[in-house]
Every structure is written in structure tokens, then in C-alpha cells.
Amino acid sequence: MLVWKIAFRNLFRQKSRSLLCGSSICGAFILFSISLGFSDGTYGTIIRMLTENHSGHVQIHRKGFLDNPSLHRHFRLNEELEQSLREYEEVESWTARIHSAALIFGERKSGFARVTGLDPEHEEQVTSLSRKLESGKLFKDSTTQEILLGAKLRNLLQVEVGEEVVLLGQGADGSIANDIFTVAGILKADAEMRDGNRAYLPLKTAQKYFSLGNRVHEIALHLREDGYAREQSVLLQQQMPNDNLDVQPWQVVEEAFYKAMAADMEGNWITQVVILFIVSLLILITVLMNTLERQHEFAVLLAVGTSPGFIFRGIVLEMTLLGFFSVLVGLLPAFALNWYFSQNGIVMEPAMEYGGMIFDQIRSEPTPGSLIIPAFAAVLTAFLVSLYPAFKAARSVPVEIMNRP
Amino acid sequence: MTKKKQFLRSLMLRGFVLAITLIVFGFFEWRPLVLAQDAKELLKRLDRLYRSDSSHAEMEMEVITENWERTMRMEVWTRGMERTLIKLLAPRKDRGIKTLKFDTQMWNYFPKINKVLKVPPSMMMSSWMGSDFTNDDLVRENTLADDHHARVIDHPKTPGEFHHIELVPLEDTVTVWGKITITIRRDDLMPVRQVYFDERGEKKRVMEFSDVREMGGRLFPAVMEMKTLGKNSRTLIRYLSLEFDPELSKNLFSFSQLRKRN
Numbered sequence: 241m242l243v244w245k246i247a248f249r250n251l252f253r254q255k256s257r258s259l260l261c262g263s264s265i266c267g268a269f270i271l272f273s274i275s276l277g278f279s280d281g282t283y284g285t286i287i288r289m290l291t292e293n294h295s296g297h298v299q300i301h302r303k304g305f306l307d308n309p310s311l312h313r314h315f316r317l318n319e320e321l322e323q324s325l326r327e328y329e330e331v332e333s334w335t336a337r338i339h340s341a342a343l344i345f346g347e348r349k350s351g352f353a354r355v356t357g358l359d360p361e362h363e364e365q366v367t368s369l370s371r372k373l374e375s376g377k378l379f380k381d382s383t384t385q386e387i388l389l390g391a392k393l394r395n396l397l398q399v400e401v402g403e404e405v406v407l408l409g410q411g412a413d414g415s416i417a418n419d420i421f422t423v424a425g426i427l428k429a430d431a432e433m434r435d436g437n438r439a440y441l442p443l444k445t446a447q448k449y450f451s452l453g454n455r456v457h458e459i460a461l462h463l464r465e466d467g468y469a470r471e472q473s474v475l476l477q478q479q480m481p482n483d484n485l486d487v488q489p490w491q492v493v494e495e496a497f498y499k500a501m502a503a504d505m506e507g508n509w510i511t512q513v514v515i516l517f518i519v520s521l522l523i524l525i526t527v528l529m530n531t532l533e534r535q536h537e538f539a540v541l542l543a544v545g546t547s548p549g550f551i552f553r554g555i556v557l558e559m560t561l562l563g564f565f566s567v568l569v570g571l572l573p574a575f576a577l578n579w580y581f582s583q584n585g586i587v588m589e590p591a592m593e594y595g596g597m598i599f600d601q602i603r604s605e606p607t608p609g610s611l612i613i614p615a616f617a618a619v620l621t622a623f624l625v626s627l628y629p630a631f632k633a634a635r636s637v638p639v640e641i642m643n644r645p
Numbered sequence: 646m647t648k649k650k651q652f653l654r655s656l657m658l659r660g661f662v663l664a665i666t667l668i669v670f671g672f673f674e675w676r677p678l679v680l681a682q683d684a685k686e687l688l689k690r691l692d693r694l695y696r697s698d699s700s701h702a703e704m705e706m707e708v709i710t711e712n713w714e715r716t717m718r719m720e721v722w723t724r725g726m727e728r729t730l731i732k733l734l735a736p737r738k739d740r741g742i743k744t745l746k747f748d749t750q751m752w753n754y755f756p757k758i759n760k761v762l763k764v765p766p767s768m769m770m771s772s773w774m775g776s777d778f779t780n781d782d783l784v785r786e787n788t789l790a791d792d793h794h795a796r797v798i799d800h801p802k803t804p805g806e807f808h809h810i811e812l813v814p815l816e817d818t819v820t821v822w823g824k825i826t827i828t829i830r831r832d833d834l835m836p837v838r839q840v841y842f843d844e845r846g847e848k849k850r851v852m853e854f855s856d857v858r859e860m861g862g863r864l865f866p867a868v869m870e871m872k873t874l875g876k877n878s879r880t881l882i883r884y885l886s887l888e889f890d891p892e893l894s895k896n897l898f899s900f901s902q903l904r905k906r907n
Binding site for chain 2: 312345406408410411412413414415416418419420451
């Protein structure tokens with residue numbers, strides 16, 4: 241108990257010394273917290289952009305479609321399946337899609353298009369389709385003879401809203417699918433992700449065009465709570481009326497993207513550890529100065545019979561307490577800054593591309609992890625860096641120290 | 646030596662030279678030459694079986710794959726070996742789609758989009774209308790005799806019942822097939838089977854002929870079934886009607902006719 245009392249007293253005995261040392265720990269804590277906040281915020285934004293703009297949280301396909309997407313790997317969107325999705329409480333909204341490819345001809349140019357058939361009303365609830373519009377409008381309904389083009393395809397074909405394009409592809413019944421569509425709208429470039437050349441047809445029109453009847457290739461689900469896609473996909477799989485259906489979270493659907501992001505996150509942690517190491521060196525220097533200037537004091541204590549262990553424990557406890565109080569002081573500004581940057585992101589000029597998604601702003605995210613991890617790291621660092629100076633002070637010879645000028 | 650003897654000696658000498666010539670240049674080649682000639686004749690007969698100077702047919706094509714089944718009805722006009730026009734009559738959504746073959750080139754016309762598209766060389770081995778027949782089949786089917794070394798060999802199982810023709814492409818023939826064999830009945834010379842092998846000698850497609858009947862004044866197999874091995878699909882062609890040497894309009898095989906929506 242005495243050691244606690246002395247450690248506390250030492251903290252307040254020389255306030256400016258403690259303030260200097262504590263502010264370096266506090267500063268390191270705040271910086272580390274903001275750094276983690278931005279890291280969480282950036283990856284969180286990436287995941288939200290992916291799930292809310294493209295994939296949804298969970299997707300349903302016919303088994304084998306994800307490994308080998310084919311026009312013929314479809315499933316019937318019947319009342320039973322719709323009912324099971326409506327009854328599943330965690331599903332906030334869902335949208336059915338079909339995927340294929342076709343040659344596309346404008347008045348002047350032609351090219352290749354990845355065609356997606358979607359229901360505008362349902363898609364709006366899952367991926368906010370209207371937010372992606374650059375010009376024009378969405379389809380009136382699911383049966384209209386209209387098409388939405390991605391910006392890349394518009395640039396390739398040199399067509400504008402209101403003009404006609406021809407699609408030539410293959411129907412699911414082996415026929416040659418061919419028809420004329422009016423360009424209803426153009427989607428922004430960042431809505432296309434990495435593969436580009438996107439064209440969107442109303443779901444029923446696309447089903448008729450590709451001779452698919454009421455069959456679809458994909459149902460994308462938006463869950464009430466994100467972050468539980470894996471767990472929900474397992475539970476939802478059990479609700480499926482058909483064994484042929486495969487329910488997978490976005491991490492599996494966008495496997496390549498997810499793996500790249502996970503590797504990037506690991507790389508980011510290495511960077512964080514390097515930053516933490518540099519910060520701990522700074523704290524070490526401050527603590528070392530703090531103990532070195534008290535060498536005479538420790539020598540007197542040793543000379544009057546204080547045990548080296550007591551001195552060692554006293555210094556370590558003092559620094560650990562200093563670290564703890566510094567973190568307590570830094571918690572509020574760290575949270576406030578993270579919150580501020582979550583509301584007011586830093587504008588990127590020029591915009592950055594990640595996995596086909598374009599960022600023009602990076603934001604922080606005040607998660608518990610962005611406060612708890614740096615707090616532990618700061619206190620632990622204060623504890624670790626105090627070990628060497630404490631050891632040095634405890635092992636010093638009083639006569640030698642006291643004879644120094 | 647009397648004139649008679651001289652004449653006889655000269656005759657013997659000529660006969661001897663002729664015999665040697667025949668032996669050296671003819672005898673060893675005689676059998677293959679005759680068989681090659683037979684093969685060409687048989688192939689020409691095959692070509693003439695379905696064609697004349699001109700023809701007009703209505704047929705049904707049924708395509709059965711593991712994923713889908715589809716039946717198309719079509720009208721086909723031909724002039725010689727070089728010109729063919731195919732027009733789809735059913736199903737309704739494909740009605741009016743046309744294919745024009747002119748020598749070794751092909752175009753497709755799609756009335757819904759009012760577009761004529763030339764089938765590029767890279768697409769020649771692609772399926773025609775989702776069937777087991779390729780675009781190349783339509784263009785090349787009747788030039789087998791011109792593009793291949795043909796010889797008659799013994800039928801592996803029943804030589805007394807069938808002719809067996811082996812076709813190997815000429816050096817300058819552009820084709821994916823390493824060999825084609827055709828089996829023909831000896832008694833009425835009706836084709837029974839046509840097998841396509843790749844360059845490694847693996848069997849890739851089999852076409853079988855059946856339902857021999859008289860149509861348009863000729864006896865011929867009214868049903869052809871093409872199976873693509875390893876793909877689990879087959880295509881049946883049934884002749885519904887056939888007329889030989891009808892009066893065909895001069896511009897029937899033209900682009901203006903191809904584009905005509907009728």
C-alpha cells in the first residue's frame with residue numbers, strides 16, 4: 241500500500257514533470273485512436289459501399305452459380321420463396337436479379353455489355369439505385385422496354401438518354417435474344433465497380449428477353465443489422481424451401497474483394513504497430529528523463545535502507561498510473577475528434593479507387609475498438625517502457641550517484 | 646522376217662510395254678483409285694440426295710439439351726450448293742429470323758431489330774440457333790467431296806451391309822475435324838451415320854439418318870439427328886415437305902430479300 245501512496249505522491253510532487261510525460265502518453269493515445277478510427281471508418285465505408293450499393297449483405301443463388309455463373313444456373317422465384325423471405329425478421333428488404341451478357345449496338349458504336357435485370361422498386365430498397373443516377377430516370381416499372389447504361393458503356397457507345405440501343409445475346413432456350421431498348425438513364429461511373437460496361441434492364445423485360453420465364457439468378461438481401469451476414473446466412477439457409485439454393489454472406493459472394501480487403505487490413509495493422517513502436521520510443525525517452533533527473537533521490541532512498549525492489553515497483557507503478565490517467569484525460573478528446581471526423585470527412589483530391597469503388601472522402605468511425613485498443617496500448621506501453629529506467633534506478637549504487645556533480 | 650512376223654513382234658512389244666506400264670503405274674494404284682472414285686461418286690450421290698438445282702423445304706428442328714428444349718419450324722430454299730436461305734416460322738418470338746448462306750459466307754437477319762449481321766470467321770464453329778449444328782456445318786456440309794481425301798474402306802462391323810467412307814481434310818482445308826466417316830447402306834445407298842472426329846482421333850459428334858421415305862419424288866432419310874458427345878445435347882431435323890427444282894425468284898438469295906419482313 242505504501243508503494244501506491246508514494247507512487248501517487250510522486251505524480252503530484254513535480255506537476256510539470258508529470259504533465260510533460262503524461263501529455264506525451266495522452267497525445268500518443270489520441271493519435272493512435274484517430275488512426276484506428278480512420279482505419280475502421282475507411283474499411284467500414286468500403287463494406288457499406290459494397291453491400292449497400294451492390295451486393296447486399298447476403299445473397300441467394302442456385303448451387304454452383306458463384307463458382308461458375310451461367311445463364312442456365314437459375315431458380316424459380318415463386319410465392320413459397322418470397323413468403324420465406326417476408327417471414328424472416330432479420331431481412332429488411334430484398335431484390336431479385338438476373339445476370340447475363342450481350343452485344344450492344346448504339347447508332348455509332350457497338351460493344352460488349354454485362355446485363356443485369358432488376359426490379360427498380362425492390363432494388364431501390366436494397367441498393368438505392370436512384371442515388372447512382374447521373375442523368376435520366378429509373379424505369380417506370382419492371383416491364384418497360386427501357387435500359388440503364390453505366391457511364392463507361394455510355395462513353396463507349398456515345399449514346400444519350402432517349403436514344404435507342406440494340407441488345408443481341410443468347411436466350412436460356414438457345415434462341416438468339418435480340419431487341420431494341422430506349423436509354424432511360426445513365427448511372428455514375430462509381431456505381432459500376434471494377435468490371436464496368438454495365439447495362440440494366442427491368443426484371444420482367446430481362447426475363448422475357450433472355451427467355452427465363454419467372455426464373456432469376458440471384459436474390460440480394462439487406463439485413464436489418466449489418467455485421468452479422470455470416471450468421472444470418474447460415475440461419476437463412478435452413479429456411480430455404482429448396483435444397484438447390486445456396487445462401488452466402490457478402491464475404492463469400494465477393495470473395496476476391498473480401499480477401500484483398502482482409503490482406504489490406506492486416507497490412508494496416510503492421511503499420512499501426514510500427515507507429516505504436518515509434519510512439520513508445522518517445523514515451524521511453526520521456527520516462528527515462530523523468531527517472532534520470534531523480535537519480536539522487538533514488539540513491540538517498542537506497543542509502544537509508546529502501547529495498548531496490550520497492551524502488552523498482554514504485555517507478556513502474558508511477559508510470560503505469562501516469563499512463564492510466566493520461567488515457568483517462570485523452571478519452572474525451574479522442575472520442576470527440578473521432579466523432580468530428582466521422583461527421584466531417586477529409587476530402588480526397590483526387591479521389592481514390594479501392595476495389596473498383598471510388599472514394600472522394602475518408603471518414604473516421606468512433607467504434608469502441610478505436611478507444612479501447614489505443615487505451616490498452618498506451619497503458620501497456622507506459623508500463624513496459626518504465627521497466628528499464630526502474631531497473632536502472634533500483635540497481636544504482638548510492639555512493640557513485642551521490643558523488644556525481 | 647516376214648511382214649506378218651514383224652507385225653506380231655511389234656504388237657507383242659507394244660502389249661508388253663503396255664502391260665509393264667499398267668503394272669508399274671496402274672496396278673498398284675488401281676484399287677485405291679477405283680475406291681477413291683467410288684467414294685467421290687457416293688459423296689456426290691449424298692449431296693444430290695437432299696439437293697437439286699434448286700429446292701424448297703419446310704422442316705422442324707428440335708433441340709434437346711440438359712438445360713432446355715426447343716422446337717423451331719423453318720422454311721429453306723437452296724440454289725445449287727452455294728446458296729441457301731433459311732427463314733424461321735416458329736416459335737413466334739423468333740419468327741422471321743433469316744440466315745443467308747452465299748458461297749462460304751453467312752449472314753443472319755433479325756427482324757425485331759432490323760439488323761443484318763455477318764457471321765464472322767471466329768463464329769463459324771459456334772452453334773446455329775442453339776442447335777448442335779454449327780454455322781460451319783451450314784456453309785461446308787455440301788463441299789465434303791471437294792475439301793477431303795475420300796476413300797471407301799470396309800465397314801468395321803458389317804462390311805456386306807454398308808459402305809464406309811473415310812474423309813480426311815486436304816492440307817489447305819480449314820476445318821476443326823481431323824476425320825469424318827460416313828456409313829451408307831449398300832442396297833439403296835441411303836446414309837445411316839456420319840461421325841466427326843477431332844485431330845486427336847476422338848469421336849466428337851455423331852449424325853444419324855432415319856425415317857427413309859419418299860418426298861419430292863425422291864427416297865431419302867427425312868430425319869437427321871446430330872448428337873454432340875460429352876455435351877449431353879442432340880438436335881433432330883425432320884423434313885415436313887420437300888420440293889425439288891421449284892421456280893425460285895432471281896433475287897431470293899439477295900440482301901434485299903433477306904431484309905424483307907414477311
